Structures are given as structure tokens and as C-alpha cells.
Amino acid sequence: MTRTAVLICPGRGTYNKPELGYLHRHHAQRMDLFHSFNALRAEAGQQAVTALDGADRFTVNTYSRGDVASALIYAASLADAQAVADDIEVVAVTGNSMGWYSALAAGGALSPQDGFRVVNTMGTLMQDHLIGGQLVYPFIGDDWVNDSARKEELLTEVARINAQDGHTLGLSIDLGGMLVLAGDEAGLTAFEASQPGQQDRFPMRLANHAAFHTALQAPVAAEGRARLGADLFGQPERPLIDGRGKIWWPAATDTQALWNYTLGHQVTEPYDFTRAVQTAAREFAPDLFIVAGPGATLGGAVAQSLVLADWRGLANKPAFQARQDAQPFLIAMGRDDQRALATG
Structure with a gap:
């Protein structure tokens, strides 16, 4: 029986020491995808994502950098999105902060390579400027x-x-x-x-x-628009829910407006992840909420967002835990004990 799911892509801060090797552990069969990302990194004179993921040692100074973390998180999230089991129908995609870029690719509005181009460019600009x-x-x-x-x-x-x-x-x-x-x-x-x-x-x-999602990022947004053309963006294949709770529908999306939002409002205005999750719950009523890796920390914010909306009577943490224990509906692919529930 097909189950429906909303896929949720994580943002910065989710590739940490336990995640080192994530691409190699979970996605050895997707190395061709990662090598296409390596080629884009090489053009910019940057270290390959496979080399970063395959390193012997994790250091916060290196792996928390925007020009490193963004690339690794995107690669892991997109590969996880592609690994969701065939008997799960992804009915909508959203993400947190930088995860919006991953969502655009997972939802088909950007090709995997163009999505990487966007995330790597913006992550590098954020790091170069590091405002706030x-x-x-x-x-x-x-x-x-x-x-x-x-x-x-x-x-x-x-x-x-x-x-x-x-x-x-x-x-x-x-x-x-x-x-x-x-x-x-x-x-x-x-x-x-x-x-x-x-x-x-x-x-x-x-x-x-940096001071993401504030007016302080206006220079980064302007440079991003100068480097990344609207022609990269196409019609999404699945509904996309942005950081305002707005839904971008397949075959009905103004791709110029999607570009404007992604490299404008999304960079310089507050990101309402809570509303995005609540919109996903109310508009799509999925059987599952699947949080792509790396990491699993975003699961707490998803659960809290559902509780804050009193979704299906979830009034507090004990109510959520009881429902989750009876039949898991929030699945974090970055958790080894839950991954198989999403990948089959």
C-alpha cells in the first residue's frame, strides 16, 4: 500500500562529527552524482565533497564553514531524497533555511547539478562575507x-x-x-x-x-542574483512549500518569481519553518513526515511545529511521543534506527 509523505530538507548545522562519512556509508551507489558535484567544486578551486566526506578527521573550523557545510548537506539531503522507498509517494517538499535550496532540487524545480550550483554559490558567498x-x-x-x-x-x-x-x-x-x-x-x-x-x-x-534571513544579507542576495540566472529554475515536479508557507505548484509556478523569492526574500527576510511544516500538515495531510539527512536534529522542530498547531490532537510532547511510539510517522533518515522506515 502506498503511503504519502512530506519530505523535509535540513539546513546548516546538521553535518557534524557523527555524520562524517555519510555519503560513503549510505550512498556508495550514487558516486556518479557526487562526482558531478566534485566537478563544480573543482571549477571554483574547492575541495571535492567526496574528499571532505571521506576525511579521517572532523574539525569544527573546517566543517562548519558555509562553503563546506552547504555542499555536504545538500549532497546528503538530495541523495536521501532519491533513496525514499518506491511505496512512499512524496506529495510535497519543504526545507529549513538552506534546506530550501535542497528542496528545490528534490522537488524538481532545479536539476541536481543546478541545485548544487545554487547552494555552493550561496554557501560560499555567505562564508566570504560572514556578516553578523x-x-x-x-x-x-x-x-x-x-x-x-x-x-x-x-x-x-x-x-x-x-x-x-x-x-x-x-x-x-x-x-x-x-x-x-x-x-x-x-x-x-x-x-x-x-x-x-x-x-x-x-x-x-x-x-x-552569518545573520541569515535578515537585511544584513542584502549584499549576499544581490551577488547571488548576479551569479545565478533565473534560467536555472523550472517548473517543480512536486509542490514546494517555502519559508512563508506559500505553496509553489507544478505546472502553475512563475519561475521568475521563484528565482526572485529564492535569491531575495528567502535570503533577507525571516524564514518561518514552523509555518512551512504546519502548511504541509494541513494542506497535504501526509501519512509520514520524512526528514532527510544528514543529522536528525530537525526532527524536534518538526514535532514541535505539529504540537504548536495541535495537529491531530497532539497537544504536548507526551502526546507526540505516544503517537510516535505506537506508529512512527516522523522519520529521520539520519537516524540509523529510523532510516529503513523510509528506504524500505
Whole structure:
């Protein structure tokens, strides 16, 4: 029996030490695809993705760089998308932040190679400019119950800091029960000083991350548009859900508008991943939510997004866990104990 699924592509921060070797472990039969990516990297004088993935040692300084992480994450996500079992019908595709580029290729709006061209170009530009930074902070507790008042309080504090002279701070990603904030050093430091520590790790700075999805990235967006033409973009083969919750439908997409969004709004305005997941749930009512690798950390944000929407009565974390334990419907391909549920 065919099951339906929404495929979700992860963003930056998902290829870490445990993921080293991911391409070789899971996709040895797709080396031709990766070699086509290597050729594009060689044109830019960059190290091959297969060499990076096959290295003996993982170092944060190297693998957190935008010009390295983006290429590896895209390669892993796209290969995972191609490995989904034949008895699973992918009815829509979305992604988080950089995962939007992967989603475009997984959904057929970009060829695998053009998708790599886009992600590698943008990842390299982000690294070359490295404007500002990002941090993560939760607004819900361990039970995942929605606390909209706390969220509003935090966003009000962000606006207050941003209004101060010499400070820039804004919402970067609405990520389930987390807020990803972005800004300059003064803005980020002011927020860290204003909030209590949570769970021994928040507020948490993200290494080698720029102020993604804010106006600070306008120079990167402009350079990206100059380097990447709208002719790369075609009609999607599957519905695509962007970082506003907008659906781009096959045979009905304005490809110029898709290019404009991808290298404009998507780069310089907040990315609402929560809304993208909730739109996927409400509009497509899939049997499964499949999170492509690498890594599995995005699964938590997907689950939280569903709980925040009270999807199918999921009011809190225990309700989600009970449903998931009875019949897994959220599958992270980056988890060895779940991978086979998606690949057959």
C-alpha cells in the first residue's frame, strides 16, 4: 500500500562529527552524482565533497564553514531524497533555511547539478562575507506546550535591542519551539545578557553562521542574483512549500518569481519553518513526515511545529511521543534506527 509523505530538507548545522562519512556509508551507489558535484567544486578551486566526506578527521573550523557545510548537506539531503522507498509517494517538499535550496532540487524545480550550483554559490558567498551571526533560544518548556506570551515577550525584547543605536537584531528562523535570532555582535550580546540561561546550553551561538534571513544579507542576495540566472529554475515536479508557507505548484509556478523569492526574500527576510511544516500538515495531510539527512536534529522542530498547531490532537510532547511510539510517522533518515522506515 502506498503511503504519502512530506519530505523535509535540513539546513546548516546538521553535518557534524557523527555524520562524517555519510555519503560513503549510505550512498556508495550514487558516486556518479557526487562526482558531478566534485566537478563544480573543482571549477571554483574547492575541495571535492567526496574528499571532505571521506576525511579521517572532523574539525569544527573546517566543517562548519558555509562553503563546506552547504555542499555536504545538500549532497546528503538530495541523495536521501532519491533513496525514499518506491511505496512512499512524496506529495510535497519543504526545507529549513538552506534546506530550501535542497528542496528545490528534490522537488524538481532545479536539476541536481543546478541545485548544487545554487547552494555552493550561496554557501560560499555567505562564508566570504560572514556578516553578523546567529543564536538559538527556546520559548517553550520541556512539555512543548505553546507559550505564545513568552514568544511575544522575547520578540518585543528583540525589537527593543534592535532599536538601540549600534545594535542590529531580528528574527531569523521561526523553528518550532525555538527562535533563531540573527544580528551583529552588539545585538547578539545584548540579547544574551538580557535572558536567563536555559537547559545549560541556551542562548546558544551557532559557529560560522552569518545573520541569515535578515537585511544584513542584502549584499549576499544581490551577488547571488548576479551569479545565478533565473534560467536555472523550472517548473517543480512536486509542490514546494517555502519559508512563508506559500505553496509553489507544478505546472502553475512563475519561475521568475521563484528565482526572485529564492535569491531575495528567502535570503533577507525571516524564514518561518514552523509555518512551512504546519502548511504541509494541513494542506497535504501526509501519512509520514520524512526528514532527510544528514543529522536528525530537525526532527524536534518538526514535532514541535505539529504540537504548536495541535495537529491531530497532539497537544504536548507526551502526546507526540505516544503517537510516535505506537506508529512512527516522523522519520529521520539520519537516524540509523529510523532510516529503513523510509528506504524500505
